[in-house]
């Protein structure tokens with residue numbers, strides 16, 4: 001799994017807009033809403049249960065900082081967190097990752113659940129027409145902009 005893991009690629013450190021104590025924050029390639037990012041361990045860890053107490057602390061402390069940063073930057077007063085562990089829970093990549101999604105009033109159509117969107121995104125094929133996936137250029141521009149904003153803090 002490790003060799004094909006998208007979060008273990010060589011360029012993941014370059015893609016990350018923030019890094020702290022062995023954890024990275026990366027922008028989602030197919031964001032459900034603006035600001036949709038992920039916090040991941042920089043080494044290949046599948047489960048939350050494989051983190052030591054110190055790592056758990058570092059993970060959530062960093063995730064909280066990233067959430068504060070993203071909500072501020074995307075002018076939001078709310079956010080969703082989602083951590084899916086195990087295939088039956090919808091874990092798509094076997095590398096621990098926490099979704100952070102800044103929210104705003106009316107950002108999803110009436111009755112549309114963000115979790116349903118997350119599930120839809122997971123089921124979509126990469127070449128499926130209509131999939132809202134960022135181009136490499138768009139993705140790199142957003143990551144670079146967030147990296148600069150993060151550094152300014």
Ligand SMILES: [Zn+2]
Pocket residue numbers: 002005006007008043044045094095
């Ligand atoms: Zn990995």
